[in-house]
Amino acid sequence: MYETNTDVRSSSSLEPCGSDDHDDCGIRLILDRLGERWTVMALAELSVGPRRYRELERALEGISQRMMTLTLRRMERDGYVLRHVEKTIPPKVTYELSELGRSFAAQVAMLVGWTRQNKSVIERAQVNFDAQLEKKE
Amino acid sequence: MYETNTDVRSSSSLEPCGSDDHDDCGIRLILDRLGERWTVMALAELSVGPRRYRELERALEGISQRMMTLTLRRMERDGYVLRHVEKTIPPKVTYELSELGRSFAAQVAMLVGWTRQNKSVIERAQVNFDAQLEKKE
DNA sequence: CGGCATCCGCTAGGATACTG
DNA sequence: CAGTATCCTAGCGGATGCCG
16 A cells, blocks of 8 residues: 655645644745746746747747746745856856756646646536526626 | 557657647646646645535635635636535535546646755756846946 | 635836847 | 846735625
């Protein structure tokens, strides 16, 4: 019955930190980042391989320069992304996932997988919920 | 199209939806919810067992009535939570995780596990990043 | 008890302009 | 090319008050 895995699923049930009173056991550290609009897409693009600033900007269609920079800075600050600068003219800046970043991307990939499998169920629940509301009006 | 696969890790690498142009393949459906402040804590509390409104409110220390209600409504709308009403006086309303909700909670538990394992690495990266910034000023 | 309605501050994030 | 700086708004979320 032993899972000798490197596995992350050491606690198979939720209930963060053994019901640590109101601390969320640090999960916010990553969920605040994932909650932002572009992080996952940047993670996805970078998990293909290293990318220059402009390449990312083009891949993340619709992103503003401001958010491109902010997103990358925050990912770098958390240690997911490594930033390499070549001080040529014009400059060349390359972004790359760190070991931590690749591990993180793998986790997010699982979430994406779960979402893909349950998307239709969720959407049906939403439609149904909204329909019930209307009937009461 | 049949999905014979119960395993969520069908795509081990990120790169949502085979580089679907700018759609994030629906991951926002769940990340927008997880990005909110109280969802994970509510999920955690409910994964222990069914709870009444006030019980949840007390468990999620610091939450406002407004956000307690909003959080529960949105979780109900997505199909994670079932709401049972007993029209007594005073009323008794009980919330409970659905099958989907338990499956979702299990996914979040993995994220919590990953966070626990990497928390210190991330925090060290942040401190280091901030220190580098100050040196340049 | 289990809500909904209202007001209000804070911040994610878009648009635009400028720089080394 | 790879940013920074400024302005602005839409929406999360807190505080407060009322209700069946």
